[in-house]
Amino acid sequence: MIENRKSDHLKSAINNFKYQNLLKDIRLMHKCLPKHNYNETNLSTTLFNKEIKLPIMFNAITGGAKESLEINKKLARVANDLNIPIAVGSQKIAIKDDSFTNTFEVVREFNPTGLVIANVGAYATVDMAKKAVEMISADALQIHLNAPQELAMPEGDRNFKEFTTNIEKIIDELNVPVIAKEVGFGMKKEDIQELAALNFDAIDISGVGGTNFIKLENERYIEKDPPLKDLEEWGITTGESLLEASAYGFNNIDIIASGGFSSSLDIAKALSLGAKCVAMAGFPLYILWNFGEEELKRKLEQIETQLKSILLLTGSRKLKEFEESPVLIQGNLKEYANQRNLDIEYLSS
Numbered sequence: 001m002i003e004n005r006k007s008d009h010l011k012s013a014i015n016n017f018k019y020q021n022l023l024k025d026i027r028l029m030h031k032c033l034p035k036h037n038y039n040e041t042n043l044s045t046t047l048f049n050k051e052i053k054l055p056i057m058f059n060a061i062t063g064g065a066k067e068s069l070e071i072n073k074k075l076a077r078v079a080n081d082l083n084i085p086i087a088v089g090s091q092k093i094a095i096k097d098d099s100f101t102n103t104f105e106v107v108r109e110f111n112p113t114g115l116v117i118a119n120v121g122a123y124a125t126v127d128m129a130k131k132a133v134e135m136i137s138a139d140a141l142q143i144h145l146n147a148p149q150e151l152a153m154p155e156g157d158r159n160f161k162e163f164t165t166n167i168e169k170i171i172d173e174l175n176v177p178v179i180a181k182e183v184g185f186g187m188k189k190e191d192i193q194e195l196a197a198l199n200f201d202a203i204d205i206s207g208v209g210g211t212n213f214i215k216l217e218n219e220r221y222i223e224k225d226p227p228l229k230d231l232e233e234w235g236i237t238t239g240e241s242l243l244e245a246s247a248y249g250f251n252n253i254d255i256i257a258s259g260g261f262s263s264s265l266d267i268a269k270a271l272s273l274g275a276k277c278v279a280m281a282g283f284p285l286y287i288l289w290n291f292g293e294e295e296l297k298r299k300l301e302q303i304e305t306q307l308k309s310i311l312l313l314t315g316s317r318k319l320k321e322f323e324e325s326p327v328l329i330q331g332n333l334k335e336y337a338n339q340r341n342l343d344i345e346y347l348s349s
Contacts, residue, residue, distance in 0.1 A: 010062055010071070010285070013211050017286035022209050022259075022266040023239050025333035026273070029326045031315035041308040042318045047085060047254065047277060048140050048177045048201065050115045054304055055271055055319060057085035059204070059258050059279035060119045060142055060181065068103040074293045075284060076110035082300055087117035087142055087279070091132040095120075101135055108136045115139050117179065121146065122163035129170045140177040142204070143167060148185050148235070152217035152228040167198055177201035184211050184259055186236025189244040189342070192255075202254040204279060205245055207238030209260030211282050239333050242273050247342040250274045264306035271307075271319060272327050273347070 045055050058075050062068040072088065079086040088107055094100040108116055118138035120129050122145055133141055145163075150156035171178050179202045180195045186207035187195075195203050214234060218226040228234075236244070238259035245255045257275035261267055262283040270278050287296045316322035327347045329337060337344045 010067055013061075013216070013282050014286055014289050016212070016215070017282040019262050020209070020260060022261060022263070023242075023269045025239060025329060025331040026242075026269040027328040027330060028265075028269060028272060028310065028314055029328065030313055031325075034312050035315060036312070036317050038308060038312055040317055041311050043304065043307055043311070045277065045319055047115060050085075050139060051083075052085060052115060052277070053083035054300070054307075055275075055277040056267065056300065056303070057115075057117075057256070057277055057279045058087065058284055059206075059281040060087040060089045060117075060144065061281045061285055062089045062103075069106055071285070071288065072103060073106045073110050074288055074296075076107040076114075078284075078293060078297050078300070080111040080114050081297060082304075083114060084300075085115035085117060085277070086111060088119050088136060090119050090121060090144065091135060092120065092124075092128075094135060095128050095131050104136050108138075117142055119144060119181075121157075122160075122166055123157060124166060124170065126169050126173045129174055133174065133176055138176060140179060140201070141170070141174060142179045142181040143170065144181045144183050146183040146213065148228070148231070149183060149213035149217060152214045152226060152231075154227070156217075164198070171199050179204055179256070181256075182206035182241075183213055184208060185234060186238070186241040186259070187244060188236060188241075188340075189248045192245055192248045196248075196251065196253050200253065202256055202276070203245075204256040204258055205238075205241040206279075207241035207259035208233075208235040209238040210258065210280075238270075240336050242270055242275065243329070243333065243337050243342050243344060244340070245275075246273050246344070246347065247337075247340075264303045264310065267303065268307055268310040268322075269327070272314075272322055272325060274323055 088104050116138050117140045118132040119142045120132045180200045181204040187205045214228050215232045254276040257270035258279035261278050261280050267278045314325040329344045
């Protein structure tokens with residue numbers, strides 16, 4: 001049952017992927033007189049005490065379905081070649097049935113020294129979390145927060161009361177960094193504050209704009225209306241979630257931006273607002289499935305080239321300087337910030 005669902009998710013994520021102008025209400029400011037050369041621009045950063053070449057990662061995508069082994073192998077090779085992090089999909093299926101572990105283990109096999117991230121839900125016990133980390137010799141663990149998806153599944157969880165207690169135990173017992181990961185429904189400032197208080201090491205805000213798990217689950221219904229039929233637009237957008245994170249202030253916690261990213265300009269806008277890195281799931285899966293491993297690598301190298309150009313054109317030599325460059329918030333996003341009383345004025349100076 002879980003294997004079939006994971007296979008359905010893969011196919012739906014590929015079929016529903018679209019290129020988009022995700023953060024059109026955010027504008028970067030051009031600097032007409034650059035102060036350094038292009039080849040001096042540095043995109044490297046450190047995440048969980050590991051240096052990565054680019055502020056980009058492959059987000060939790062797959063594992064457990066029959067197609068997963070080849071997909072994860074190819075993603076791992078690209079991540080290894082480019083020195084970017086990679087997260088696997090939920091490992092629940094392999095924790096319950098070790099015949100599926102190879103679909104996850106392949107990530108570490110083909111990316112032996114890179115930053116690899118394990119994945120469980122907030123339902124997990126400490127023992128399950130440890131097994132997930134050990135399975136792929138992970139450098140960090142994502143705990144996904146997916147209540148809307150669970151409610152959309154007939155077999156999904158309906159009991160969430162113990163999740164906070166589970167999370168506290170996992171963070172206390174594990175010896176690797178732990179990430180709170182939304183799954184495409186976004187976060188508001190108060191959520192980020194609450195998660196930070198639980199001592200997460202990083203938070204993936206994952207806003208509306210990318211893979212839509214309510215829609216994915218709704219598509220699996222054939223004979224009757226799905227339980228969340230009218231909720232396919234539910235959530236807080238990626239741009240809104242980024243402003244919520246900016247308002248929180250990135251206090252001693254890394255923010256990972258995700259939710260529909262596919263262009264270098266949108267990635268740059270998220271980084272300029274203070275995101276540590278940008279995570280993508282649908283985009284790499286779509287490119288890999290339709291055009292192959294080498295094309296995915298070429299696309300990411302193209303994004304690298306364009307990100308360097310964007311930094312140069314804003315007068316920034318490295319990412320820390322880029323975070324200080326002025327950003328304008330306009331249109332619907334500005335109206336959202338005003339209604340939410342989010343301080344965005346400091347971003348423009």
